[in-house]
Amino acid sequence: MNITIRQTTEEDLPAVxxxxxxxxxxxxxxxxxxxxxxxxxxxxxxxxxxxxQFILEQDGKAAGFATLYFLFSSIKASPVTNMNDLYVAEHLRDTEAEQQLFDTCLKYTRDHHFAHMAWVATPDNVRAQQFFERNGCTLVPWVDYMIQ
Structure with missing residues (x-):
């Protein structure tokens, strides 16, 4: 399996x-x-x-993406990234390809001196929660709210 991960470009618009x-x-x-x-x-x-945004390609075909949004943390008085999306095609879940996509986001966050990378997972997405826990991530005691 040949995996490539890179930042998206205008040419990736249809695939992404x-x-x-x-x-x-x-x-x-x-x-x-x-x-x-x-x-x-x-x-x-x-x-x-x-x-x-990063695109994951398997053998030259788009098979996943991740999106980091740039935010600020008042508590840290520093910029942070929010990994709003981490998605790979079903056959790549729980594989090295998914891990590489996550690692790319984390490396970008660290290389660009963001204070931390954060994200949310739905309560029923146990697979994602287990993936994050295997990566040494910490569940924080915050409750998300939203108004539409």
């Missing part, structure tokens, strides 16, 4: 759009945003101002 649609619609069972909205988001990540 498809991956994001799978992630949102198939994996999370949520309504899909308009394609134009996804394109705007991907292009924002390509520009690198508010975050960065």
């Amino acid at each position: 759009t498809t991956l994001m649609q799978e992630y949102i619609g198939d994996f999370y069972k949520k309504p899909l945003p308009a394609t134009e909205q996804l394109h705007h988001l991907i292009r924002t990540m390509v520009a690198g101002q508010h975050g960065v």
Whole structure:
């Protein structure tokens, strides 16, 4: 299995759009945003101002992606990354490819001197929680809220 992970480019727009649609619609069972909205988001990540996105390719075919958003932590008075997305095709889950994608995000965070990398997982996504725990991640005692 030949795995490549790199930052997304404008040329990756169709492939990453498809991956994001799978992630949102198939994996999370949520309504899909308009394609134009996804394109705007991907292009924002390509520009690198508010975050960065990585694409995972298996044998030259798009098979996963991860998105880091740039935020600030008041508590640390420093910039941090939020790994909002870590998605790989089902046949790559719990494989070295998934691990490499996570490691790429962590390396980016450390190489660019962010204070930490954070993310959330849904309570029922036990597989993801186990993956993060195997990577030495700490469950923090915060409760997320959202208003729509």
